[in-house]
Amino acid sequence: MGAPNSDEMEGKYNQAKGSVKEGLGRLTGDDDMRAEGSADKMKGDVQEGFGTAKRKVGEAIEDVGDAIKH
Numbered sequence: 001m002g003a004p005n006s007d008e009m010e011g012k013y014n015q016a017k018g019s020v021k022e023g024l025g026r027l028t029g030d031d032d033m034r035a036e037g038s039a040d041k042m043k044g045d046v047q048e049g050f051g052t053a054k055r056k057v058g059e060a061i062e063d064v065g066d067a068i069k070h
Contacts (some may be wrong), residue, residue: 002059007051014044 004012018040025034 002055005051005055007054008048009051011044011046011048011051014040014047016044018042018044 018037021037021040022034023037025031025037
């Protein structure tokens with residue numbers, strides 16, 4: 001497994017930010033903040049998934065290139 005790319009890292013950041021907002025919203029009774037946090041978490045999930053897929057495609061292309069060279 002290669003190093004995480006910027007999409008994976010930003011996705012993790014959005015997940016963490018969303019969790020904090022969700023928790024604060026729950027703690028303070030602020031339904032808007034809780035919903036915003038939930039949306040941030042979903043955005044992070046999608047972004048991380050896209051980054052992981054992008055990295056895996058790149059790794060597969062490298063593997064094919066290596067196989068052709070040998």
